[in-house]
Amino acid sequence: MSTSETFTVGMMQGRLSEKPGQQLQSFPHAEWKEEFSRASNIGFGALEWLVDDLSESNPILSETCRNEIFRLAYKNQIRVESVCAHAFINGALLEESEKGERYRAFLVHLSVEAGKAGIRQIILPCMEQFSLNNPEKRRRFQQVYQKLSGRLRTEILLETDLAAEELKAFLDGFETKTPGICYDLGNAVALGFNPVYELEMLHPFIQEIHIKDRDCEGGLSRRVGEGHTPFREALETLKRLGWSGLCVFETPVFDNWEKEARNNLSVIQPLITSKIV
Numbered sequence: 001m002s003t004s005e006t007f008t009v010g011m012m013q014g015r016l017s018e019k020p021g022q023q024l025q026s027f028p029h030a031e032w033k034e035e036f037s038r039a040s041n042i043g044f045g046a047l048e049w050l051v052d053d054l055s056e057s058n059p060i061l062s063e064t065c066r067n068e069i070f071r072l073a074y075k076n077q078i079r080v081e082s083v084c085a086h087a088f089i090n091g092a093l094l095e096e097s098e099k100g101e102r103y104r105a106f107l108v109h110l111s112v113e114a115g116k117a118g119i120r121q122i123i124l125p126c127m128e129q130f131s132l133n134n135p136e137k138r139r140r141f142q143q144v145y146q147k148l149s150g151r152l153r154t155e156i157l158l159e160t161d162l163a164a165e166e167l168k169a170f171l172d173g174f175e176t177k178t179p180g181i182c183y184d185l186g187n188a189v190a191l192g193f194n195p196v197y198e199l200e201m202l203h204p205f206i207q208e209i210h211i212k213d214r215d216c217e218g219g220l221s222r223r224v225g226e227g228h229t230p231f232r233e234a235l236e237t238l239k240r241l242g243w244s245g246l247c248v249f250e251t252p253v254f255d256n257w258e259k260e261a262r263n264n265l266s267v268i269q270p271l272i273t274s275k276i277v
Contacts, residue, residue, distance in 0.1 A: 006244035010046030107120030115153035190219030
């Protein structure tokens with residue numbers, strides 16, 4: 001199992017399956033069970049669950065399927081403790097409309113049912129249409145979160161496109177329990193941020209790291225190790241700060257999911273296990 005003293009290395013669902021004609025960020029309905037053994041055989045220690053729509057067909061919402069998740073996780077020694085709630089990237093959670101109410105109800109529903117599966121964290125992708133890039137959106141999110149927080153059975157982590165200073169100021173303004181952060185190293189590089197500086201500022205809030213490699217100009221996704229993401233410096237910074245937690249690959253599969261998964265681990269695992277220079 002790919003677990004160090006401080007970091008557990010996992011893979012986002014859908015990156016260990018063939019999904020011809022489907023979007024990368026879509027739940028692997030045909031092969032989700034097989035992804036447990038594939039993750040274990042390659043050397044990962046965790047899978048991050050993926051919820052890409054509001055359908056009840058996702059196995060995390062079924063008691064029978066949750067029992068199967070427990071069985072597969074135990075058999076393959078794979079942790080399942082977080083959900084990437086990609087379904088919310090359209091920003092509907094903040095809408096003052098019937099659609100918005102439906103999304104808010106689903107978030108509570110997902111949190112309750114995922115909690116039954118041992119999920120500790122739900123990650124909201126606050127990017128694209130869900131970007132919190134202006135004060136009104138941030139005020140609205142605080143309002144929604146405060147209203148829902150008492151009914152949630154998991155922690156909420158925000159994956160945002162905000163610079164560190166703006167994000168910290170936003171989180172410092174919560175009156176109720178503060179959400180945590182899922183920090184994406186590759187996205188930070190593509191946005192022109194300095195991951196080392198941001199990790200130093202935000203690490204008390206960070207509960208999970210997403211790993212991907214992107215170019216600093218244009219943001220193109222690359223194979224891990226071939227882009228501009230400063231993995232060594234970032235991981236050494238986390239170690240120096242005493243951070244511990246889950247590091248999840250959210251990487252493209254290009255033309256061969258197994259080749260990419262093995263490459264991912266071969267590049268990152270030595271950096272995780274090495275001592276700080």
